[in-house]
Amino acid sequence: MSDLVRLSLSLEKPLYERLEKMVSRRGYTNRSEFVRDMLRRQIVEEEWNANAEVLGTITLIYDHHRRRLGEKLTGLQHEHHKAVLAATHVHLTHHLCAEVILVRDKARHVKALADALGQQKGVLHADLSMASTGRTLE
Amino acid sequence: MSDLVRLSLSLEKPLYERLEKMVSRRGYTNRSEFVRDMLRRQIVEEEWNANAEVLGTITLIYDHHRRRLGEKLTGLQHEHHKAVLAATHVHLTHHLCAEVILVRDKARHVKALADALGQQKGVLHADLSMASTGRTLE
Amino acid sequence: MSDLVRLSLSLEKPLYERLEKMVSRRGYTNRSEFVRDMLRRQIVEEEWNANAEVLGTITLIYDHHRRRLGEKLTGLQHEHHKAVLAATHVHLTHHLCAEVILVRDKARHVKALADALGQQKGVLHADLSMASTGRTLE
Amino acid sequence: MSDLVRLSLSLEKPLYERLEKMVSRRGYTNRSEFVRDMLRRQIVEEEWNANAEVLGTITLIYDHHRRRLGEKLTGLQHEHHKAVLAATHVHLTHHLCAEVILVRDKARHVKALADALGQQKGVLHADLSMASTGRTLE
Numbered sequence: 297m298s299d300l301v302r303l304s305l306s307l308e309k310p311l312y313e314r315l316e317k318m319v320s321r322r323g324y325t326n327r328s329e330f331v332r333d334m335l336r337r338q339i340v341e342e343e344w345n346a347n348a349e350v351l352g353t354i355t356l357i358y359d360h361h362r363r364r365l366g367e368k369l370t371g372l373q374h375e376h377h378k379a380v381l382a383a384t385h386v387h388l389t390h391h392l393c394a395e396v397i398l399v400r401d402k403a404r405h406v407k408a409l410a411d412a413l414g415q416q417k418g419v420l421h422a423d424l425s426m427a428s429t430g431r432t433l434e
Numbered sequence: 435m436s437d438l439v440r441l442s443l444s445l446e447k448p449l450y451e452r453l454e455k456m457v458s459r460r461g462y463t464n465r466s467e468f469v470r471d472m473l474r475r476q477i478v479e480e481e482w483n484a485n486a487e488v489l490g491t492i493t494l495i496y497d498h499h500r501r502r503l504g505e506k507l508t509g510l511q512h513e514h515h516k517a518v519l520a521a522t523h524v525h526l527t528h529h530l531c532a533e534v535i536l537v538r539d540k541a542r543h544v545k546a547l548a549d550a551l552g553q554q555k556g557v558l559h560a561d562l563s564m565a566s567t568g569r570t571l572e
Numbered sequence: 573m574s575d576l577v578r579l580s581l582s583l584e585k586p587l588y589e590r591l592e593k594m595v596s597r598r599g600y601t602n603r604s605e606f607v608r609d610m611l612r613r614q615i616v617e618e619e620w621n622a623n624a625e626v627l628g629t630i631t632l633i634y635d636h637h638r639r640r641l642g643e644k645l646t647g648l649q650h651e652h653h654k655a656v657l658a659a660t661h662v663h664l665t666h667h668l669c670a671e672v673i674l675v676r677d678k679a680r681h682v683k684a685l686a687d688a689l690g691q692q693k694g695v696l697h698a699d700l701s702m703a704s705t706g707r708t709l710e
Numbered sequence: 711m712s713d714l715v716r717l718s719l720s721l722e723k724p725l726y727e728r729l730e731k732m733v734s735r736r737g738y739t740n741r742s743e744f745v746r747d748m749l750r751r752q753i754v755e756e757e758w759n760a761n762a763e764v765l766g767t768i769t770l771i772y773d774h775h776r777r778r779l780g781e782k783l784t785g786l787q788h789e790h791h792k793a794v795l796a797a798t799h800v801h802l803t804h805h806l807c808a809e810v811i812l813v814r815d816k817a818r819h820v821k822a823l824a825d826a827l828g829q830q831k832g833v834l835h836a837d838l839s840m841a842s843t844g845r846t847l848e
């Protein structure tokens with residue numbers, strides 16, 4: 297864990313009161329942790345905009361009875377084997393699957409892979425969740 | 435202007451350094467103002483989720499040659515005349531207009547009005563921008 | 573109004589039924605209009621990503637008692653007078669105002685102006701709503 | 711796979727041309743598949759708004775050296791063991807981990823679980839990706 301820096305802020309009284317209410321209502325143990333979480337969301341957003349190395353989670357819903365779809369999805373992941381950290385597969389119904397794929401790469405590459413996977417015929421849904429490699433969030 | 439409250443926070447050193455960088459890169463004059471802006475965005479989001487009284491800006495792009503469209507759009511706004519604060523009209527081309535409508539009402543009513551306006555035939559685009567009545571942001 | 577092109581699609585039966593339900597539940601008069609609206613949203617998104625000429629609506633909430641703020645906001649708009657189409661001002665309380673500013677310019681310029689306005693001290697909220705100049709939506 | 715329904719639409723000519731361009735530029739094999747993807751995104755959005763049974767992917771970045779954090783995160787997942795389908799863990803650095811958790815439950819419950827996990831001290835980032843159980847997307 298890193299050293300802590302103490303800093304002070306000034307807030308208008310009503311804004312301060314809203315902050316205290318949000319901190320307690322959302323179950324935070326203290327105000328610093330709430331501010332840290334706001335900051336980290338800003339950082340993650342910046343990293344994706346700046347095409348930094350990021351972490352992305354791609355969620356796919358697909359019909360695994362669709363001819364050769366599984367093969368194609370695996371093939372695409374293998375072409376990016378250095379970037380794909382892990383993939384987890386879950387059976388939803390007789391023929392539907394969910395797959396979550398954790399990818400670490402430049403933001404633009406992660407987006408391109410998510411698009412390529414999502415466009416395969418038989419993929420019913422694809423979504424990309426933007427996270428960070430964590431090193432900038434500590 | 436309200437009284438200022440002084441409060442202190444602790445941040446991990448790298449997180450603190452990222453904060454300082456964001457404050458200067460985005461042109462803020464000081465750190466408090468940056469934190470206030472993050473806070474206010476949270477507050478606006480909460481108000482819309484809680485169906486509080488909010489301010490919304492509805493932007494419409496439409497074809498004013500479309501039969502009776504102008505009439506219908508005006509009619510809908512009149513049904514909500516207590517909520518509609520102002521409407522501004524701009525001519526984009528020979529037959530296309532943009533209209534921005536400022537609305538103050540419960541969040542759900544503002545959304546319903548935006549939907550109703552957007553669904554009229556001849557309306558090419560409708561978007562709702564979520565703001566606050568300001569009283570909670572000071 | 574433009575010529576109409578007739579085209580046909582095939583949808584899986586359950587997906588078709590969901591479409592029909594959405595069309596009627598959201599009050600659309602016909603299915604084509606619903607599909608057009610989905611398409612136009614995609615087009616607007618693409619234009620902003622491609623830095624095309626777009627239309628943006630900037631909504632500001634600010635404290636007009638803040639020293640010289642009105643002057644600064646007007647100054648910034650004048651620097652972009654070719655881009656700013658119209659600005660409408662509404663008095664919310666004794667000292668709070670809302671201002672909506674319609675801007676037509678390259679997407680990146682519109683974003684930069686929204687950022688510059690939002691960062692002024694005394695501006696409590698700034699939001700940018702993304703629209704199109706309409707020519708690509710017809 | 712479901713039966714296909716054939717349906718026809720009319721689009722203004724310029725809008726039709728934009729559709730064809732988007733279909734080819736994004737690498738779709740045909741226009742129907744592009745329209746299906748737009749439709750499915752609308753359906754997923756509706757399901758989350760209507761608190762239907764949905765699928766969500768929660769991505770967490772956290773510091774596993776933080777005292778008892780792993781325990782707490784596992785504990786929270788166990789309280790929802792009927793909803794949690796799978797969790798995958800990846801080691802990012804000496805002390806940072808990423809965890810992706812696939813959850814199937816009512817939309818509101820999935821959101822509450824994501825909030826509870828994200829608020830634990832030592833969790834640096836939490837994001838919820840909204841998907842569907844797939845049954846409504848076929």
